[in-house]
Amino acid sequence: MNLNELKEYFSKFYQGKEDLKELDIDFSLETAEFFKNLSKELRKSFSSVVKVETKNKTFLVADPFLNLNPNIKDFSKIASNTVFAAKNLLTETPKLAVLSAVELVNLNMESSIYGAVIEAMGKRKQLGKDIFAEGPLSMDVALSEKAAKEKKVLTDVAGQANVLLCHRTSIARGIVEALQFVKKGKTETYITDGKNIFKAV
Numbered sequence: 375m376n377l378n379e380l381k382e383y384f385s386k387f388y389q390g391k392e393d394l395k396e397l398d399i400d401f402s403l404e405t406a407e408f409f410k411n412l413s414k415e416l417r418k419s420f421s422s423v424v425k426v427e428t429k430n431k432t433f434l435v436a437d438p439f440l441n442l443n444p445n446i447k448d449f450s451k452i453a454s455n456t457v458f459a460a461k462n463l464l465t466e467t468p469k470l471a472v473l474s475a476v477e478l479v480n481l482n483m484e485s486s487i488y489g490a491v492i493e494a495m496g497k498r499k500q501l502g503k504d505i506f507a508e509g510p511l512s513m514d515v516a517l518s519e520k521a522a523k524e525k526k527v528l529t530d531v532a533g534q535a536n537v538l539l540c541h542r543t544s545i546a547r548g549i550v551e552a553l554q555f556v557k558k559g560k561t562e563t564y565i566t567d568g569k570n571i572f573k574a575v
Contacts, residue, residue, distance in 0.1 A: 472509025
């Protein structure tokens with residue numbers, strides 16, 4: 375689908391004239407700009423998520439394609455969207471880790487600040503019930519129980535995360551592309567507005 379066809383589809387969908395369907399989307403900077411403008415026009419907050427299925431684990435990575443450099447307000451919306459996607463795409467309770475290079479809040483490191491904010495929102499149930507959200511966490515601590523124990527990060531999410539939330543699209547996309555390159559699992563891409571999920575093919 376070209377961008378004009380996508381715009382027509384979403385316009386009809388939100389008018390109740392079109393059903394949910396798989397969308398043929400070529401993700402690019404132009405596509406990201408398109409969804410940014412579409413969000414304003416339709417008063418929605420679109421974000422993307424990739425479901426990764428490996429031999430031992432299934433998890434989500436967000437947002438690899440649509441929101442390039444979100445501010446903290448937009449990032450909180452991405453977090454909320456991702457929790458909605460997790461509740462629909464995963465069979466386990468969402469355990470969301472906001473990734474950073476360190477596990478401590480560093481006021482000079484934006485990713486760690488974003489992580490701290492999302493963790494606080496999670497604890498206050500602002501992201502919904504029955505979810506765990508923590509940050510900042512490094513990727514190894516988020517996914518590996520061994521790494522979490524070695525670094526003495528003993529929490530509900532450390533080593534058990536099934537949602538990886540990145541504060542920059544380039545980081546999320548890098549994770550997805552690296553997994554695809556080493557053929558570490560099957561991936562599926564989705565777009566969500568926090569109330570609907572559209573599969574991208």
